[in-house]
Amino acid sequence: MTLxxxxxxxxxxxxxxxxxxxxxxxxxxxxAADGLSLALANRLVGRPLDAAAIEITLGxxxxxxxxxxxxxxxxxxxxxxxxxxxxxxxxxxxLKAGDVLSIxxxxxxxxxxxxxxxxxxxxxxxxxxxxxxxxxxxGLEGRAFADGDVLALGKQGDDAPALxxxxxxxxxxxxxxxxxxxxxxxxxxxxxxxxxxxxxxWRVSSRSSRMGLKLQGNAIDLNSAAPIRSGxxxxxxxxxxxxxxxxxxxxxxxxxxxxxxxxxVIRADRHLIGQLAPNATMLLxxxxxxxxxxxxxxxxxxxxxxxxxxxLA
Amino acid sequence: xxxxxxxxxxxxxxxxxxxxxVAALAAVAEQGGWDDIVPGLDSLSLSWDPAQxxxxxxxxxxxxxxxxxxxxxxxxxxxxxxxxxxxxAPWAHDADIVAELLGLSTDALPGWHAAQxxxxxxxxxxxxxxxxxxxxxxxxxxxLADPRARVExxxxxxxxQICGLYPHASPGGWPIIGRIAETLFDPHASxxxxxxxxxxxxxxxxxxxxxxxxxxxxx
Numbered sequence: 001m002t003l004x005x006x007x008x009x010x011x012x013x014x015x016x017x018x019x020x021x022x023x024x025x026x027x028x029x030x031x032a033a034d035g036l037s038l039a040l041a042n043r044l045v046g047r048p049l050d051a052a053a054i055e056i057t058l059g060x061x062x063x064x065x066x067x068x069x070x071x072x073x074x075x076x077x078x079x080x081x082x083x084x085x086x087x088x089x090x091x092x093x094x095l096k097a098g099d100v101l102s103i104x105x106x107x108x109x110x111x112x113x114x115x116x117x118x119x120x121x122x123x124x125x126x127x128x129x130x131x132x133x134x135x136x137x138x139g140l141e142g143r144a145f146a147d148g149d150v151l152a153l154g155k156q157g158d159d160a161p162a163l164x165x166x167x168x169x170x171x172x173x174x175x176x177x178x179x180x181x182x183x184x185x186x187x188x189x190x191x192x193x194x195x196x197x198x199x200x201x202w203r204v205s206s207r208s209s210r211m212g213l214k215l216q217g218n219a220i221d222l223n224s225a226a227p228i229r230s231g232x233x234x235x236x237x238x239x240x241x242x243x244x245x246x247x248x249x250x251x252x253x254x255x256x257x258x259x260x261x262x263x264x265v266i267r268a269d270r271h272l273i274g275q276l277a278p279n280a281t282m283l284l285x286x287x288x289x290x291x292x293x294x295x296x297x298x299x300x301x302x303x304x305x306x307x308x309x310x311x312l313a
Numbered sequence: 314x315x316x317x318x319x320x321x322x323x324x325x326x327x328x329x330x331x332x333x334x335v336a337a338l339a340a341v342a343e344q345g346g347w348d349d350i351v352p353g354l355d356s357l358s359l360s361w362d363p364a365q366x367x368x369x370x371x372x373x374x375x376x377x378x379x380x381x382x383x384x385x386x387x388x389x390x391x392x393x394x395x396x397x398x399x400x401x402a403p404w405a406h407d408a409d410i411v412a413e414l415l416g417l418s419t420d421a422l423p424g425w426h427a428a429q430x431x432x433x434x435x436x437x438x439x440x441x442x443x444x445x446x447x448x449x450x451x452x453x454x455x456x457l458a459d460p461r462a463r464v465e466x467x468x469x470x471x472x473x474q475i476c477g478l479y480p481h482a483s484p485g486g487w488p489i490i491g492r493i494a495e496t497l498f499d500p501h502a503s504x505x506x507x508x509x510x511x512x513x514x515x516x517x518x519x520x521x522x523x524x525x526x527x528x529x530x531x532x
Contacts, residue, residue, distance in 0.1 A: 231353025256437030
């Protein structure tokens with residue numbers, strides 16, 4: 001009743017729902033960097049939308065089913081193979097005992113999600129099975145997988161579903177992204193206003209992880225670079241450190257900070273941060289908070305039929 | 314700075330608050346149905362799920378909270394914490410420079426530090442990392458020009474006007490004056506953080522042998 005990690009790749013880890021209500025203790029939210037892709041994968045294997053699944057960064061990675069198991073692959077586009085034979089993402093795949101599932105290097109995007117029809121048996125900690133890699137707890141021993149790790153699997157229902165994500169609902173990931181942002185608490189320091197963020201193409205640097213992403217582009221001018229008194233930051237906050245190059249807080253980013261907060265990626269678009277790989281480009285489009293609220297409602301409505309109860313964190 | 318409210322699409326921040334008001338409002342907010350309540354040094358941030366609560370309702374609730382009478386806030390019922398601290402070598406790496414900035418002799422620094430009435434202003438930086446403030450006038454203590462590659466768990470630093478407590482071994486730039494015996498964060502505990510915002514903290518001096526005994530000799 002196990003799944004063996006043959007090749008863990010750059011960073012593969014167990015991710016599920018975020019940690020909730022613990023930011024006052026400086027515990028980051030974490031969870032799947034792209035919670036929408038996690039939900040889509042779990043849907044295809046008949047598991048709760050935020051059940052623990054495997055988050056694979058950039059690929060390649062390889063796993064062996066040590067018993068019959070249904071799985072599904074979503075997220076960043078990549079080659080999927082079973083025992084070297086081509087297989088499809090976005091549909092339920094039935095593995096026999098001994099089958100090897102290979103995930104290739106992603107063609108675009110950043111993270112692939114592999115959901116299993118059986119529960120992955122690691123202890124729930126503070127309400128979830130997600131791995132906080134920076135803090136070193138949760139998931140499998142608080143760490144990313146290593147080659148040879150063996151994941152214990154719980155019981156699964158006898159009849160795993162045989163499903164395909166409706167084609168019109170399969171997210172497309174390319175190399176360019178559009179993220180909508182509302183003003184941050186210190187956006188009034190932007191010498192050119194929110195236009196300073198909007199009128200250029202930002203590139204994700206290699207200094208990127210689940211904690212945060214350093215952006216490259218023309219440095220931003222602030223009226224005042226004075227540090228702020230430490231206060232809350234949330235995933236999607238765009239900080240402006242002294243070098244003027246934005247730092248985008250990721251799902252596992254710290255809970256407070258002292259750099260000016262010049263923007264906030266809206267909740268409806270935050271799952272896309274998990275698909276930003278080094279060298280991806282992005283446009284930041286300013287919106288008002290009430291527009292952002294409307295966009296979220298519309299997005300949830302779009303998903304309501306296929307992913308009932310979806311929560312975008 | 315006077316009080317004002319910043320508002321994003323799923324969180325807002327009451328800013329320009331005196332430290333004691335942050336703790337008082339955070340205590341009141343506990344009953345407000347917020348997803349997260351995050352105290353800052355001079356701010357309180359509150360988040361919500363837009364699927365559950367409208368932006369308008371959240372903003373109205375925050376305005377009511379910000380305008381509430383500080384005296385009406387429930388008295389802090391969090392029990393004070395006593396932390397056992399060793400100010401001796403090898404745990405007081407930067408005692409010399411901190412003492413000099415405070416205008417004290419190095420020998421007088423432990424007495425000064427242990428005599429202050431400290432209060433947890435906020436947690437941040439890493440799980441369980443506590444920021445403490447006190448009423449003493451403290452000159453702005455700068456970050457180490459050359460951050461340490463490793464600061465031990467339990468290390469006590471002074472930076473700016475804040476006393477910081479490291480829950481985990483990590484790289485760090487805070488000047489370090491001692492080390493406590495207590496575990497500040499344990500994700501396996503039902504209440505994972507030892508300290509919380511608003512809590513009073515007293516430091517009790519112990520020697521290096523006692524620290525070693527209490528921490529199982531961890532060095």
